[in-house]
Amino acid sequence: MAHVSGHGATLVFTDTPAFLPSYTSHGGFEASRPSLDTSSLSTNGSRTKIGGDLYDVGPMSSSYLVDPLLMITSEAESLLDFLFAGADVSPSDTVTLDTQVSSGVNFAADGHVTGFALEELSTDLVLAASITWQWDVFPTIAE
């Protein structure tokens, strides 16, 4: 068994593949489902539960160092091209998230962008930003 860090992880939106900023982190995603209480007035001792029907796949957040030039729309697949398709919001796109390039294991599925945030602009602080995105479905786990 080999344990690895997240260093070297990569994220690619395959419809806007030129959007490749210098990522510093990718938030881990989660899948959770409710636990339903089946206790009744005749239950003794402790409550009883059953699992809910569907997992809810949680959102992702990815932080990166900003190159201000990539915010200009004249650059190929800039931030605006990433967030918008013409005047509309970007449609879902196949997203690949590699845990680490050398391990080869990755997650892949359609996903969509849900937000962008420019972080603090301050002296002695490298300009950074983050995007939030969401898998459309539970991703395929592949090599």
Added chain:
Amino acid sequence: MLHGVDIVVKQLSGWSPAGPKTEPIDVIWAYRKGVKSKLGYVKRKDNAPITLIRFIPEDMREPIRLEVEKQRLQQGGCSVAKHVNCIPNPKVITAYVKGELKKPKPTTIVMPDGTPAGYYEDEDETTDETQEGEWDE
């Protein structure tokens, strides 16, 4: 084979909760001396650009692109765009963050007398010529 490296293009396939599943993207693998490494992805559509997830020097990207296109077409698949995307060079990022690498500044416009445009030798004279309220609309 490129410099002792075999490039292999395969459609991404893996496991979903419902069982085996393929995704509409091709994975580009490099095999060298029995070790395989993932180089990048390309969407399964015509004229899709390759995205390299390892930093590959520019002069090596075109041979990879040609090999990927050849294999995709042999498999009855799609062509590949001429432009190849690649993650940033980690060494350049490190230098940029440490302030060791500056982006080139815009060209300075120089006046006929050799001084940069917008530079005034005598600041007082400039002040005298600009009357209060002169720039107000």
